[in-house]
Amino acid sequence: MEAIRATDLSKVYQLGERGANSLRDLLTSATRRGKVKRHDLWALKGVSFELAEGEVLGLIGRNGAGKSTLLKILSRITRPTSGKAMIRGRVGSLLEVGTGFHSELTGRENVYLNGAILGMKRAEIDKKFDEIVAFSEIGEFLDTPAKHYSSGMYMRLAFSVAAHLEPDVLIVDEVLAVGDIGFQKKCLGKMDEVRRSGRTVVFVSHNLGSLAQICERGILLDHGQLRYDGSIRGAIEEYLSMLSSESQVEIADTAKDIAITSATVTHENGRPAAEFFHDEAFSVVLRGRVRQHRRGAMFCVALLNKYKQRVFTEHKVIEELLDHRTDEFSVAFRIPGSFIAPNHYSFLIQIFTPDGEIMQELNDVCSLQVLDGGTDMVSHQDYGDVLSRGEWHVG
Amino acid sequence: MSTRSVEILEIGSRRNGFAAELREIWAARELLYFLTVRDIKLRYKQTAVGVAWAVLQPVVTTAIFALLFSRFARFDTGDVPYPLFALAGLMLWLFIHSAVSFASGSFVNHTNLVTKVYFPRMIVPLAATLAALFDLIFSVLIFVGMMAYYRFAPGVQVVWALLFLVLALVLGAAMGILLAAVNVRFRDVKFALPFFLQVWMIASPVFYPASMISEKWRLVFAINPLVGILDGFRSAVFGAPFDWPVIGISMAATVVLLIVGITIFRWMEDSFADIV
Numbered sequence: 001m002e003a004i005r006a007t008d009l010s011k012v013y014q015l016g017e018r019g020a021n022s023l024r025d026l027l028t029s030a031t032r033r034g035k036v037k038r039h040d041l042w043a044l045k046g047v048s049f050e051l052a053e054g055e056v057l058g059l060i061g062r063n064g065a066g067k068s069t070l071l072k073i074l075s076r077i078t079r080p081t082s083g084k085a086m087i088r089g090r091v092g093s094l095l096e097v098g099t100g101f102h103s104e105l106t107g108r109e110n111v112y113l114n115g116a117i118l119g120m121k122r123a124e125i126d127k128k129f130d131e132i133v134a135f136s137e138i139g140e141f142l143d144t145p146a147k148h149y150s151s152g153m154y155m156r157l158a159f160s161v162a163a164h165l166e167p168d169v170l171i172v173d174e175v176l177a178v179g180d181i182g183f184q185k186k187c188l189g190k191m192d193e194v195r196r197s198g199r200t201v202v203f204v205s206h207n208l209g210s211l212a213q214i215c216e217r218g219i220l221l222d223h224g225q226l227r228y229d230g231s232i233r234g235a236i237e238e239y240l241s242m243l244s245s246e247s248q249v250e251i252a253d254t255a256k257d258i259a260i261t262s263a264t265v266t267h268e269n270g271r272p273a274a275e276f277f278h279d280e281a282f283s284v285v286l287r288g289r290v291r292q293h294r295r296g297a298m299f300c301v302a303l304l305n306k307y308k309q310r311v312f313t314e315h316k317v318i319e320e321l322l323d324h325r326t327d328e329f330s331v332a333f334r335i336p337g338s339f340i341a342p343n344h345y346s347f348l349i350q351i352f353t354p355d356g357e358i359m360q361e362l363n364d365v366c367s368l369q370v371l372d373g374g375t376d377m378v379s380h381q382d383y384g385d386v387l388s389r390g391e392w393h394v395g
Numbered sequence: 396m397s398t399r400s401v402e403i404l405e406i407g408s409r410r411n412g413f414a415a416e417l418r419e420i421w422a423a424r425e426l427l428y429f430l431t432v433r434d435i436k437l438r439y440k441q442t443a444v445g446v447a448w449a450v451l452q453p454v455v456t457t458a459i460f461a462l463l464f465s466r467f468a469r470f471d472t473g474d475v476p477y478p479l480f481a482l483a484g485l486m487l488w489l490f491i492h493s494a495v496s497f498a499s500g501s502f503v504n505h506t507n508l509v510t511k512v513y514f515p516r517m518i519v520p521l522a523a524t525l526a527a528l529f530d531l532i533f534s535v536l537i538f539v540g541m542m543a544y545y546r547f548a549p550g551v552q553v554v555w556a557l558l559f560l561v562l563a564l565v566l567g568a569a570m571g572i573l574l575a576a577v578n579v580r581f582r583d584v585k586f587a588l589p590f591f592l593q594v595w596m597i598a599s600p601v602f603y604p605a606s607m608i609s610e611k612w613r614l615v616f617a618i619n620p621l622v623g624i625l626d627g628f629r630s631a632v633f634g635a636p637f638d639w640p641v642i643g644i645s646m647a648a649t650v651v652l653l654i655v656g657i658t659i660f661r662w663m664e665d666s667f668a669d670i671v
Contacts, residue, residue, distance in 0.1 A: 013669065076406060076513040078668040085406040096511040102433065104440040113433055116426040117512055168401075 001088070003169055003200035004051040004074070008083035011044040011069050011224075043069040045224040046083070051217065053088070056201040058215035058232050060208070060239050062275065063369055066224040067204045068173065071095060074202065075171050089168025089200070092119055096173070098158030103147035107138055107157055110146055114161045128164045135186075136160035163190045169200045188213075206275065206371060208236050240271075247274040249365040256359055257292040258318060263349055265366045266332075277373030278387065279337040284347055284366055287330045290322065296354035301333050306344040308364060311385045318351070341383035342372040410665060413657075419515045427518045427525070434497065434526035449533040453489055457482045460602045470603050475633050476545050479538075483632055484601040484625050486534035487563050491570070491621065492592055494527035498571025499588055502579050502671060509579075509667045516664050517657075520575035524568045531560075542632075550634040559628035566620050566649050573656035576663045579671050600625050605641065617644035620652060 044066045051057050059067045072078045074085060075093035100117040101110050111132055115125040125132075133142060136157040138149070146154060172191075191214055194201060205211050211218070211232060218235025220228035220242075228238040247265040264285045267273040276282045284301060297318045303311040314333060321331045346367040351359040410416075420427070439445045461478040464470055472480040498520035502509055508519060542549065578584040599621035600607070608616050617623050623638075623645020630637045 072668065073406060076404075077510065079410070079665050080406065080408050082408050084408070087404040087406070088401055090402055091404060093512065096507060099507050099511045100505070102437065104437055105433065109433070109436070113429045116429040117508070117514065119514070122425045 001053050002050045003053040003055070003088050004049075004085065004202070006050075006070075006074075006083070006085040007048050009044055009047045009070070009073060009080045009085060010042065010082045011066075011073065011078070012081045013041045013043055014039070042224045044073070044080070044221075047221070047224075047226045048083075049219060049226065049229055051200060051202070053200055054198045055217050056195050056215045057203065057217040057219060058211040058235065059202060059204045059219050059221065060211065060235055061221035061227075062243075063371075065221040067221055068095075069224075070221065071171055071173050071202065071204060087169055090119070091169045091171065092165045092167030093171035094118070094162045094165070094173065095171070097155060097162055101146060101154070101158055104145055106145055107133075107142045107149070110157065111161055114158065115165075118162065118165050119167070120165060124166075132160045132164050135163060159187060163187070167199070169202070170194060171202045173204045174206065208239075212236060240273075243272065243274040247272050247366055247368060249362060251360075251362065255291075257294050258288065258290050258297055258351055258359060260286050260288040260349065260351065260360060260362065262287045263347065263362060263366050265347075265368050274367065275369045275371055277337075277371050278340070278342050279373055281334055281337045282368065283332040283334045284349070285330065285332045286349065288328070290318075290327050290329060293319065294353060295319070297359070298352045298354075299331070299333075300348075300350040300352055302348040302350075303335070303340070304346045304348055304364060305385045308346075310348070311340070311345070315352075338387060340370050341385055341387050342370045343383065343385065344369055410661065413661070416515060416517075416661070420517060420521075423514050423518055426514055427522055430518060430522035431525040434523055435529045438497075438526065438529075446533075449530040450537065452530070453482060453485055453534045453537060456485055456489070460485070464602060470607065472604055473633075473635070475547070475629075479541055479545055479547060480604070480629070480633075481602055482534075482538055482541060483629050484599075486531060486538060487559075487625060487628060488596060488599065488601045488621070489534065490527055490531040490563060491567050492596075493530060494524040494567030495570045495574060495592065496588065497527060498523040498567070499574035499578050499584055501571075501575050502667065503582070503585075506671045509671050516667065517572060517660060520571040521568060523575075524564070524571045527567065528564070538632075547633075549632050552630075552634060553632055555631035555637070556628055559624050559631060562620070562624045562646060562649055563628075565653055566624065569649065569653035569656040571656075572660045573652075576656075576660040576667075579667050580663060595619075595621070604629075605638070613638070613641055614644055617641040618648050620645045620649040624649070 047066070047070065059070065061067050069078070071093070072095070073080050074087065075091065075095060077093075077095070098110075098114060100114050102113070105113065111129065112122070112125055116122070133139075136153075136159070138153050138157050141149060141153065146157075149157070188210065191210075195214055201215075203211065203215060215232040218228070218230065218232035219226060220235045220239050222242065227242070228235050248262060249264075250262050251260060262285075264272050264287075265274060266283050266285055267276070268281050268283075273282070286299065286301075299316045299318055299321075300313060301316075302313040305311050316333075318329075322329055344367065346364045347362070349362040349365065351361075353359055411419075439448060442448065444451070457478055460481040464481070465477045470477070470480075501519045501523045502516075505519070509516065574584055574588065598619055601621075605613065605616070605622055605626040613622075617640075623642040626638055627642045627645075629635065
């Protein structure tokens with residue numbers, strides 16, 4: 001019997017002038033009716049799927065593919081613009097760890113408040129209270145206001161409450177990436193327990209490894225649409241090939257003296273990828289052919305931010321990189337981890353002659369996303385383009 | 396198969412009926428309790444005198460009013476001592492004031508309750524309103540003490556006071572629900588509210604008796620729900636005859652305000668998560 005049945009779910013957000021945000025906007029837009037520019041963003045478009053009772057579904061897709069929107073609709077946080085969904089059984093959703101936690105309240109008070117917010121009954125929290133506290137390892141700090149907790153303790157307590165939620169259908173968004181390694185292992189163990197208890201789970205994570213481990217079903221979303229529905233293995237493979245096709249650009253050989261025929265963004269391990277955590281290094285790999293050496297010709301690689309402005313520009317004389325036994329080349333430019341700030345980027349790649357003539361230009365290619373894997377800036381909207389390496393001193 | 400009945404949740408583009416929403420709020424009553432307790436606990440955290448604020452506010456304001464209006468300008472309050480008269484009005488006004496102020500910011504100050512989790516959203520402003528009752532308890536105790544000091548024994552009709560306390564609660568909830576929703580969309584509320592509350596207080600018989608208004612205009616005046624609530628409450632505790640037409644109009648206005656508040660709230664709540 002199916003636990004979830006989603007039929008033709010769509011959600012539209014209006015971007016640009018997103019309606020009136022203050023009374024004045026409303027008044028002025030009322031007088032200029034018709035002139036207001038808006039455009040619709042289909043965060044989700046015609047998504048249908050069924051999930052059987054006890055199945056564990058992994059939702060994958062890039063940032064902005066519609067995963068969060070789908071989770072929010074299934075959690076009833078926002079309504080679909082059209083379409084419907086049916087969920088059989090009690091729903092528990094964890095889109096954030098510690099919703100409603102307040103730093104002025106004690107650990108004990110927060111457990112009850114957060115539990116109630118997640119939909120637990122008081123009697124249920126009473127019954128599991130000791131277990132929750134034991135799992136969180138906060139011990140004697142239970143009656144201390146949470147503002148005196150370390151961030152690790154705070155997250156552990158919050159996760160413990162969430163882990164003891166026992167709904168029929170569990171909706172989880174990337175909450176496993178909290179705490180130290182030891183605690184993360186414990187959390188994965190808990191997820192495994194949930195899986196074996198026969199509960200239905202919808203799970204979103206950027207960590208493909210843990211998805212493959214926990215889920216059996218996989219759904220791939222792309223630009224709000226369902227692109228793959230099947231086994232988790234199949235979904236991951238489809239996702240990786242989709243990413244590599246986009247983080248890569250192939251150019252027909254131009255018969256020029258020196259030509260780049262492909263540019264690919266890769267992970268440290270050489271696999272093409274388009275999403276990296278901020279502390280991971282990545283490379284742009286250029287492959288091509290040299291027909292005629294041009295003394296002093298240069299590669300130019302510039303990283304572009306989301307406004308298509310240069311973050312940095314790198315030049316290198318091509319001859320210094322070439323292996324003269326073959327006319328084909330494959331060079332990589334590596335960008336270290338903990339340098340580029342979380343955001344969206346792409347590359348500008350050029351070949352210059354010594355006198356400044358552009359022989360080849362690939363503009364705005366190899367787009368990639370740097371994700372926040374836990375920087376101090378994680379709660380801020382805009383980081384700038386690079387992570388600050390400066391230090392504060394008194395005096 | 397287990398015989399346990401399974402809840403079936405239907406999600407669609409249209410909201411559920413109001414009856415279904417009321418059932419949901421009832422099912423989440425424990426959460427209402429926890430949120431109310433949270434709001435009470437947080438209110439005086441990190442303040443030097445803590446809960447003493449709940450006592451200081453009505454006492455000091457009453458003292459100022461008493462000084463102003465028993466020396467410089469006098470109101471005819473019958474055989475009721477003015478400080479007692481003023482406190483009777485002030486305690487309800489301070490309750491409305493804090494209920495509306497806290498409820499109106501309840502979503503904006505806790506956006507995660509809207510964007511990261513679902514529960515019947517009306518619970519949030521309701522909890523803020525209920526939390527304001529905590530202060531009212533202190534005011535009532537002070538009031539009882541002052542009644543004893545002035546040797547003013549209330550008659551049997553003091554039981555009616557409960558009706559007006561409930562009406563004040565309904566009025567606070569109605570305004571709180573309305574402004575909490577409007578505030579999500581229009582942050583103008585934050586700036587307009589202090590001004591609005593000031594005008595509302597002056598337009599209500601808080602420090603003057605409702606009988607000051609000429610009989611002809613009193614019924615119009617009663618469209619402000621606080622007029623009937625304050626006048627009725629005073630009649631109940633001071634044993635004066637009830638002005639039922641005024642009370643009736645104010646009650647009707649309270650109910651209308653509640654309906655308007657809930658309707659606007661329900662109309663706006665679906666977009667909370669998208670715009671907050």
